[in-house]
Amino acid sequence: MNDTPTVLLIVVIGVLVAAGVTLLLERSLTRILLGVILLGNGVNLMILSTGGTAGGPPLLGFTPPEEMSDPLPQAMILTAIVITLGVTAFLLAMAYRSWQLQGHDEVQDDAEDRRIATGGERRRARQYIRAQKRALRRTIRAQRSALEAQIDAQDELEEAQRAVIREQIAQARRDLEERLEDADDEARARLLDSQAADARAAIEEARRRVREARQELAEHLRTDRENERRLRRELRQRIRAQKQQLRASIRAERERLARAEDSDMQGVD
Known part of the structure; x- marks a missing residue:
């Protein structure tokens, strides 16, 4: 079975990463937050595509070693989801506080x-x-x-x-x-x-x-x-x-x- 990702998956990853980077370059905290979310999802899909084809659960004695799925991409994706959730909560709090104090969520110059x-x-x-x-x-x-x-x-x-x-x-x-x-x-x-x-x-x-x-x-x-x-x-x-x-x-x-x-x-x- 072929282990390379499909063209559609590569296109989706490219679109998500490009849209995330573009939004990260904006001055609005809301757009930066959306950019972080899109970029995180694109990177998670890229990590998932490196795991190869689907297989059985990676448990010894339950699935033969040659039929197991690679557990490393799954663990990295779970960690990335948790980190993205924390960054999202932090940016949401910053955007809300900025709107509360200044009436907008634009990033001010230092x-x-x-x-x-x-x-x-x-x-x-x-x-x-x-x-x-x-x-x-x-x-x-x-x-x-x-x-x-x-x-x-x-x-x-x-x-x-x-x-x-x-x-x-x-x-x-x-x-x-x-x-x-x-x-x-x-x-x-x-x-x-x-x-x-x-x-x-x-x-x-x-x-x-x-x-x-x-x-x-x-x-x-x-x-x-x-x-x-x-x-x-x-x-x-x-x-x-x-x-x-x-x-x-x-x-x-x-x-x-x-x-x-x-x-x-x-x-x-």
Whole structure:
């Protein structure tokens, strides 16, 4: 006689085990209880299928040894039935007590796990805020360094322009002195007026270039200050939004923990 289980029995065992595992993954204690019952029945059928074909009672002197049924699966099934009964009673009591206190039988999150998770989120938020502040400080330092380099370059350019102007004035004076030595009084007066007009024009041109350079530098400074203020404002807004979100989550977690710890606030309606 064939000792292998039938296909129908294998299908029934698979359906019971699959349904039991699916119900065990739910949050409702009632569904968990049904999952335990279905899973226990499926495992009992699987153990029963390992006993082979049916035979006589496993009693010496009453049934020949080669015709006896295997007593081990039967003893294991009886033990499993008793354990399943105890687990069922325990889960029923838990579901009834949860319904009595909270008005539902859903499994609550562990308070310590939630506290650890909230602490991890808080640490990540603090690390993100510190990283944003460090990035902002680096950006500000880079902008200040670029601005200082630009100011130094502009100062060097202005100093070079002043040196050129001074050299031109000195050269004009030398030329004027040379011409004055060779000219008469009337020509000397005309030459002085001409050289003075040229010197004034050169000085005005140099002053104009200096004013333009200073205006351009002031415009750069104003642009850099506006960019710095905008970056600081955006960072403050991001930090404020993250802190508000973190406070809201902490407040919700504290309220949930207060409801979980205070039995007078649970299921009174």
